[in-house]
Amino acid sequence: MNKNKIVLRSPLFIRLIEMVHAKKFEFLEHTADAYIAAHGENLAEAFENAAFAMFDVMTEAEKVNPNIKETFEVTAEDEHALLYNWLEALLVKSEIKGILLSRFKISDINRTSEGFQLKAEAWGEKFNPKRHLQKVGVKAITYHRMEIIKKPQETIVKFILDI
Numbered sequence: 176m177n178k179n180k181i182v183l184r185s186p187l188f189i190r191l192i193e194m195v196h197a198k199k200f201e202f203l204e205h206t207a208d209a210y211i212a213a214h215g216e217n218l219a220e221a222f223e224n225a226a227f228a229m230f231d232v233m234t235e236a237e238k239v240n241p242n243i244k245e246t247f248e249v250t251a252e253d254e255h256a257l258l259y260n261w262l263e264a265l266l267v268k269s270e271i272k273g274i275l276l277s278r279f280k281i282s283d284i285n286r287t288s289e290g291f292q293l294k295a296e297a298w299g300e301k302f303n304p305k306r307h308l309q310k311v312g313v314k315a316i317t318y319h320r321m322e323i324i325k326k327p328q329e330t331i332v333k334f335i336l337d338i
Contacts (some may be wrong), residue, residue, distance in 0.1 A: 259316050
């Protein structure tokens with residue numbers, strides 16, 4: 176028996192391949208709005224991928240250069256509200272400053288006496304219609320069908336964007 180075949184079929188190797196090829200987010204079926212499932216190894220990474228997905232609804236987020244740094248501190252009474260408030264804070268800052276964001280790093284999600292607190296940084300650049308494809312505008316984040324699914328090695332957040 177070839178030893179390479181044994182190694183290539185090991186659970187550790189299979190998990191490594193799955194992680195390398197894992198989707199950061201996916202669009203789910205919905206009739207009028209953008210229904211998204213964002214994946215991560217933990218809640219912070221799932222929230223980061225949710226943010227990227229939201230901007231990918233608006234433009235080709237992978238083509239947005241991370242030239243401008245913005246900081247965020249968001250609080251909420253529970254994790255669902257934290258997801259909502261995080262995405263809303265990003266959307267509002269994007270609209271007010273005329274920027275698109277493409278890179279997100281959550282440094283901390285803490286439980287507090289009032290609920291939860293998130294601290295993060297995001298990077299992007301000023302919107303330029305000559306460089307940035309305009310897909311659809313995001314009007315709002317919704318609580319409708321919002322889910323946070325925690326598994327031993329993965330967290331999935333599902334949410335709908337009103338477009």
